Amino acid sequence: MEFETIIGLEVHAQLLTRSKMFCGCSADYVGAEPNTHVCPVCLGLPGALPVINRQAVRYTIMTGLALNCQIPAYSKFDRKNYMYPDLMKGYQISQYDLPLCVNGYLEYEHDGVRKRVGIRRVHLEEDTAKLVHANDGGVGYSLVDVNRAGVPLIEIVTEPDLRSPEEARAFLMALRQVLRYLGVSTANMEEGAFRCDANISQRTRDGSIIGPKVEIKNMNSFRSVERALAYEVERQRAALQRGEQLIQETRGWLEDQGMTVSQRTKEYAEDYRYFPEPDLPPLFLTEAEVAEIRAAMPELPLARWERFQAEYGLSPQESALLTEEREVADFFEACLQGDRQRAKAVANWITGPLFALMRERGLSLSGLGIRPEQLRQLVTLVENGTINALTAKDVLEAVCATGKDPETIVAEQGLAQVSDVAQLRAVVQSVLEQNPKAVADYRRGKSAALGFLLGQVMKALGGRANPAVARELLEEALQAPVD
Ligand SMILES: [Zn+2]
Known part of the structure; x- marks a missing residue:
C-alpha cells in the first residue's frame, strides 16, 4: 500500500504589542515576577470590561495581507467556553x-523549489495563563501565573497542503520569517511566542483507505515538529497496514521518549459553545483602512530575495543568506547606499567574516555593534589598497570591540599595508637570506616554497605587506641568477 501524508498546521503567535489584548497591562512579561502584569480584566474578575487593542487588530491584518488573505469588511469576537485552570x-x-x-496562501522558496501553502484563516484571540506544575514531597500541585493571560495571540490555520514532516518544518520557518519581517511577533519558539499544533493523517493514493485526522500537540521546537510528525507517519501507516482502526484524537509529543501518546479524543467546535462576545463591539473595516495598512507594510522576504538577485546580481544562495533576517538585509542595503558596484564585496564581508563573528559570539548583527557606514569604510580601505584582507579582519574585530571607525583604528595602530617597493624589497631580501632551504626548493621546482616565503614576508611585517607586491618582488628575486 502506498500512503500519502496529509498535514495541516495551526500556529499561534504572540503579538508584539505594548499592552495586552483587552486591558492596559504590559504584554512584555517574559522574566517578570509571576502575577505582576495583572488587573481586574485579565484576572477575569466579575464586572471587569474588555477594550480592544487597536494595534493588535492592525498587526493581525498586516499578517493576513502578508499571507495574501482577504480581509472581510465585518468581523467579530466570540466566547470560546471551556473549563481549564489556565483560563x-x-x-x-x-x-x-x-x-x-x-482564504490566503504563503508562498516561499525551499531547496530551490517554489512552494505555496493555503491559509484558511488568521484570527485574533487572547493567550491563557501559564500553569507551573510542582511537586512537594510527593504532593503534586500547580501554580498559576496570570502574566501571560490576555497577551494578544493570532492563530494561523493552514489548509492541509503539506505532504511531509520536512515540508511542515520548512513552512514554519518561512512563516516565522514573515512575522519577523512584519515586526508583529518575536516568533520565538523557545519563549513560547510561536507555537504549533499539527493535524496529520494518511491516505492511500487510490483513496481506498483514508485514516482519521490526529492532532499533535506539545512540540516546542522546529526539530520536535519534524520528529513528532515523522513518528506519527510511521505509527499511523503501521496501524493502517495491520488493518487497525485509528481514532480521531489528540496526542502529545514526548520529547525525551521520542514518541506521541494519546491525550484525549478530539473536541469538536460544538463542545466550546461559541457565542458572540457581548462585551465587545464588532469590527467594521473600510477598504481605505485596509489600503492604508497595506501601504505601510515592509517588503516581504520572498520579494526581497528576488530583488536582491535582480538588482545586485547575487546568487540565490547569497540572496537567501542576506534576506533570512530583515535586520541583515537592511544592514546590507544601508552599507551600499545605492552603490551596486559594491554589492558583491559587501555581501561577501557580511556572509563571511561578520556571520563568523556572530556565530562565534552568539550575537545578532545589532549585538555586534558595527554600523553600516563602518563596514562600508572597511570595504573601501581594502579596495583602495590601504589595508589587506588579512588586516581587515582584525580591524573588523576591533570595530566591534571598540566602536571606533576602521580609519581611526588603522591610523592609531599603524595597520596600513606596506606597498612601498623599496621597503618590501629589503624585507624580501632578508627573508631569502634566512631561508636558504626554501629558496633552494623553489629553484628545484617546488613551487609551494613560494607560499612559505610569502608567509615569512607577511610575518616580518606583522601581516601588513601588500600581498600582490610582495609576491611579485619575491618571484623577481627568486628568478634572479644565483650568485
Ligand atoms: Zn490586565
Whole structure:
C-alpha cells in the first residue's frame, strides 16, 4: 500500500504589542515576577470590561495581507467556553465564524523549489495563563501565573497542503520569517511566542483507505515538529497496514521518549459553545483602512530575495543568506547606499567574516555593534589598497570591540599595508637570506616554497605587506641568477 501524508498546521503567535489584548497591562512579561502584569480584566474578575487593542487588530491584518488573505469588511469576537485552570474567565475571547483574515496562501522558496501553502484563516484571540506544575514531597500541585493571560495571540490555520514532516518544518520557518519581517511577533519558539499544533493523517493514493485526522500537540521546537510528525507517519501507516482502526484524537509529543501518546479524543467546535462576545463591539473595516495598512507594510522576504538577485546580481544562495533576517538585509542595503558596484564585496564581508563573528559570539548583527557606514569604510580601505584582507579582519574585530571607525583604528595602530617597493624589497631580501632551504626548493621546482616565503614576508611585517607586491618582488628575486 502506498500512503500519502496529509498535514495541516495551526500556529499561534504572540503579538508584539505594548499592552495586552483587552486591558492596559504590559504584554512584555517574559522574566517578570509571576502575577505582576495583572488587573481586574485579565484576572477575569466579575464586572471587569474588555477594550480592544487597536494595534493588535492592525498587526493581525498586516499578517493576513502578508499571507495574501482577504480581509472581510465585518468581523467579530466570540466566547470560546471551556473549563481549564489556565483560563481566568472560564472562557477565552477568540474569533469563531468571522475571523479577521480568510482564504490566503504563503508562498516561499525551499531547496530551490517554489512552494505555496493555503491559509484558511488568521484570527485574533487572547493567550491563557501559564500553569507551573510542582511537586512537594510527593504532593503534586500547580501554580498559576496570570502574566501571560490576555497577551494578544493570532492563530494561523493552514489548509492541509503539506505532504511531509520536512515540508511542515520548512513552512514554519518561512512563516516565522514573515512575522519577523512584519515586526508583529518575536516568533520565538523557545519563549513560547510561536507555537504549533499539527493535524496529520494518511491516505492511500487510490483513496481506498483514508485514516482519521490526529492532532499533535506539545512540540516546542522546529526539530520536535519534524520528529513528532515523522513518528506519527510511521505509527499511523503501521496501524493502517495491520488493518487497525485509528481514532480521531489528540496526542502529545514526548520529547525525551521520542514518541506521541494519546491525550484525549478530539473536541469538536460544538463542545466550546461559541457565542458572540457581548462585551465587545464588532469590527467594521473600510477598504481605505485596509489600503492604508497595506501601504505601510515592509517588503516581504520572498520579494526581497528576488530583488536582491535582480538588482545586485547575487546568487540565490547569497540572496537567501542576506534576506533570512530583515535586520541583515537592511544592514546590507544601508552599507551600499545605492552603490551596486559594491554589492558583491559587501555581501561577501557580511556572509563571511561578520556571520563568523556572530556565530562565534552568539550575537545578532545589532549585538555586534558595527554600523553600516563602518563596514562600508572597511570595504573601501581594502579596495583602495590601504589595508589587506588579512588586516581587515582584525580591524573588523576591533570595530566591534571598540566602536571606533576602521580609519581611526588603522591610523592609531599603524595597520596600513606596506606597498612601498623599496621597503618590501629589503624585507624580501632578508627573508631569502634566512631561508636558504626554501629558496633552494623553489629553484628545484617546488613551487609551494613560494607560499612559505610569502608567509615569512607577511610575518616580518606583522601581516601588513601588500600581498600582490610582495609576491611579485619575491618571484623577481627568486628568478634572479644565483650568485
Ligand atoms: Zn490586565
